[in-house]
Amino acid sequence: MNTAELGTLRQWARRALLAAALLAAAGCASDGGSPLGLIATEEWVRNQVRQASAQMDAKLAQTDARVTQVDGRVNQVAAHSVETRKVADDGVRRATAADARLTQALSNRYKRTLIDTVQLRYAPNQFQLTPEHRKTLDGLLKVLADNPTVTLDIIGYTDATGSSMANNQLSWRREEVVRRYLVDNAALLNRISFIGLGEEKAGGPKKDVEDRHVSIAIYRPAD
Secondary structure (H helix, E strand, O other): OOHHHHHHHHHHHHHHHHHHHHHHHHHHHHOOOOHHHHHHHHHHHHHHHHHHHHHHHHHHHHHHHHHHHHHHHHHHHHHHHHHHHHHHHHHHHHHHHHHHHHHHHHHHHOOEEEEEEEEEEOOOOOOOOOHHHHHHHHHHHHHHHHOOOOEEEEEEOOOOOOOHHHHHHHHHHHHHHHHHHHHHHOOOHHHEEEEEOOOOOOOOOOOOHHHOEEEEEEEEEOO
């Protein structure tokens, strides 16, 4: 209930009380009372109306105060809601910006130029590094240290001897040993991609040494 509605209610209440009092006064006069009695009755009516009006004013004032308090709380809630929405919108904007940066970084990650490819050969069913393997990987570590933007793709392969499942596992072991050697000697994991493809690329005889290898592709960012 707003202030205008409360004022209207107050006016109607006063009119109702005055009408009731006047009817009471008219009743006293019709009973044969004297003019002085009628005057006294009207004075009494006025007093009653004033008292009733004062009581109603007090109650309406209390109602006004409660309405004002409620309005204040509503305004506080509205202000809090606006602030909360602003914070949420700011969070969404920051998340969108971060997502855009991440998308751009991932996109740039795959815009690369191949520099060189290194291959490590293996005996049948073997996956451990040989001294020759370590020598090659040590040279690769130097390239990585001197070129912070260089990245690697490590891919393990096998020949077609044995089951496909066994060959997949063997190719994973071969690339894993190479990857662990590089990571153990430098903080490079974020610059390495790796996979084992088993006999998928085997193209020669079943025991062809060309198929038993780990291929390391060296990339730099595209210009």
